[in-house]
Amino acid sequence: MTEDMAIVARGLTRRFGKLVAVDGVDLAIPRARIFGFLGPNGSGKSTTIRMLCGLLEPSAGTVDVLGFRMPHDAEKLRSKLGYMTQRFSLWDDLTVLENLEFMGQVFGLPGRERRRRIGERAEEYALGPLLDQRVGTMSGGQRQRLALAAATLHEPELLLLDEPTSAVDPQSRRDFWESLFGLVNRGITILVSTHYMDEAERCHRLAILAEGRLVAEGVPQDLMRDIPAAVIEVEARDTVAARRALAGDEAIRSVAQLGLRLHVLLDPGVASPEERVRQRLQAASVEARVETVGASLEDVFVAATGFRNGPVH
């Protein structure tokens, strides 16, 4: 079992004084897959990643990364690990080539091999024309390609990406994800944290974190199918009246508006949720079309993170 797993964590906990940033997280991350961490800011994504790469010591629990016990064996892991920090952390005042040269040297790549790989990465991530450009003058997308090139220069087995696309335009994000699948196909394991739903949906597996706890974990499609809530869509001309009509029902845990439609999440215990919503709307004489729909990942997220946007008032 652990043979096929890149990362195995049990009861992983990190406290900062009184604050529990990560609370008893269990993880089993398979090799050669993209594993996503989805969660709002402050949910413990970065702290978890930092514990995985040995930057932070766990307060409790154990974690094995590529078979190495962290943080004890952190030194041995380093040459097999690529890490992209949340903030761009290469050097603005060096050129693309100088940055790559430096990272290559730091990872102990001999001269010829280093130049060969820099050439490869430059081609792969379209950095060729930028090699002599100072990084400080480049766009978010270009910097991010450089960061990925630098993080993969030493051909790591595991790539940890901490919100890699937060400063990047949509097209660059798409390209970036294509690159990630390219890496996975070469057998690299990728752990990526994000707060974009569309990115989370692209992962092979997904863990949803909220307030330091792992609240859901699985294949995104399974998570959507098995959502612990009923998802009802309400289409109404007067959305304000519809919202008002739905307020105050304890079974209705969340209402989110998408244009003229309302996305309503109800307790899974409710016998016929569609009927219940319809009755409330009729009682308030709001004209609306009511329909049971499949859950989106956002619904999963809202349900898993404890309906913090509702209950409706």
Next chain:
Amino acid sequence: MLQRIFAVMIKEVRQLARDRVTFGMIIGIPLMEILLFGYAINFDVRGLRAAVVDEAGTSLSRALVGDLQATGVIVLEPPSTSVADLRRRINSGKLSVGIVIPADFERRSLGSDRPAVQLIVDGSEPMIDGIARSLASTPLPSRAGLQRPPGRFFEVYTEFNPERRTAVQVVPALIGVILNMTMVIFTAAAIVRERERGNLELLITTPIRSGELMAGKLLPYVFIGLLQATLVLVVGMWIFDVPLNGSLAQFYLAAALFIASTLTLGLLISTIAATQLQAFQMAFMTMLPSILMSGFVFPFDGMPKPAQWFAQLLPLTHFVDMVRGVVLRGAPLVDLKVQVAKLLVFFVVTLLIATRRFHKSLD
């Protein structure tokens, strides 16, 4: 290991070369400081207005006046007819120095116990007094057939040359002040900047060790420090006529030890400061007492005992001692072993604390 240290060094030098302002400061600070300090503390005032009362009127007395004027320290105004007139002119501020050559000058100069010449000095300006004293000690050539050593002609007798020594003493010590300022700030800022920008977070996850990172970051500054020391020494010798009486190798040895000490101090500051601004503030906090208490500005022996004890903690104190010894007194470092030992202790202790803290600050 060497490859990684080398990689960090190259990176540092490249970044430094790109940072025009910092790069300019490496050259600019020493130049500015030496010119400011060199000239400001230069008591070598020239062109004091003086007048002569020559009651002797012999060829010898005229030759003496000619020699005094040739020093350039005084510029002769028309002579006075009497000592009373001379004093009046000094009182009214028209003259700074009066030279009285008595009628029996020839006889006095041949062997009297009484001084041959009297200098009357405007005592209201303390500096002029010192200059007049230096004038009196100016060795005059005996071309006029003087048979006594010229120093004894004057009532004001001193073998001390305050004007020269002050300027000369400032410049070697200034090397220490400049190194103290630039080394501490540059290293502290260079390391704190990487933490501020998140570079360190990335570096920690690479195979580089904290010792390699430290060495790679500090080594370029050793060379920069030696470059600055050379610059100040050369400018000092060239513009301010500072002699190099000791050995150049020993000068560099002393400088290298001091640079190492200031670098570890910078490293220590970098482990405490969270931002570059804090690093600057802390660096300046160590600067002021260093400048004031190291013996650079005020005589060390003139300070109260507790201040002297405190000054022992400052690396500059020991370096000022060493560099004046080597450059001016021509002393070999062996004779300065106490200072060398104290500086070594500072270096080792600071390095140990800084390395421990540096390692921790990465966690």
